[in-house]
């Protein structure tokens with residue numbers, strides 16, 4: 001077969017209910033959608049593989065080019081959230097291997113709704129904002145959490161906070177989370193409702209985003225856990241790298257997400273999907289996070305977001321006229337995020353993407369715009 005080093009991709013869309021009717025369609029230059037559009041997937045994941053033609057998936061194309069499995073060991077997405085996503089954390093490699101083996105031994109079907117470990121892999125993820133992007137990420141220090149929540153006039157909240165003051169940090173965080181995430185739902189729901197009504201002025205002044213979380217998941221007492229986390233607003237170009245064991249929830253906005261080849265999500269709440277508070281507590285790192293949005297470092301030709309230890313890299317090339325970057329050690333997917341660029345014989349407009357095989361020659365682009373480039377280690 002004739003080698004095709006650069007091919008345009010056609011990518012599947014995930015219409016999850018939390019998706020936006022306008023963010024993704026605006027980005028791709030289409031009229032608003034009639035249903036929510038949540039994620040555009042670029043890669044070889046079997047749940048929504050990219051295609052290089054109506055007859056051939058990207059994985060088949062890569063196999064035909066000589067790659068043994070054709071799989072890419074990472075997945076690139078454009079994510080468009082109108083509503084908050086679930087509170088979640090991801091396991092590390094050892095936890096994923098153990099959890100997957102355990103659920104296999106239990107005979108749980110891979111698509112069973114109660115299945116937590118779908119594969120034996122870690123799922124580090126990097127989100128980079130394309131619009132203003134709002135997220136919850138990492139535990140506050142206990143002191144900051146106490147300042148945010150205490151003297152609320154609700155015993156189910158003030159009592160545990162009093163107890164937590166006397167504990168060392170990791171223990172205090174684990175204790176508060178366990179108290180507010182497990183046990184009968186009704187008393188916890190009741191405590192949340194009373195907490196919000198008694199403290200509305202304080203919450204509106206300090207944590208206004210909590211009302212979006214609560215109204216999206218009416219009656220879900222795990223909204224209280226959101227108040228244990230940092231709230232971050234990313235400007236376009238800023239990113240968050242989420243390593244194993246860090247609790248997070250995306251609240252809203254348009255972003256590019258690059259992640260490990262895994263579906264292992266342990267959810268703590270704010271979702272109609274399966275939640276597994278016990279398993280979540282096993283993988284969480286009970287330590288306060290210092291959340292520092294990442295910016296890409298480097299030149300216009302090649303700037304990258306630092307994700308140490310990840311099996312992938314996200315980089316960016318901004319071009320006015322002619323641009324070029326050095327070929328990396330692996331194949332790449334290139335996504336145009338601004339303007340329009342010419343790459344080989346292809347033109348990529350905003351929202352369009354292409355696959356570049358390793359060894360396909362100089363990485364040169366013409367035009368005016370910006371491309372994000374995902375690459376990684378080939379498994």
Ligand SMILES: [Zn+2]
Nearest residue numbers: 088090125248
């Ligand atoms: Zn996640």
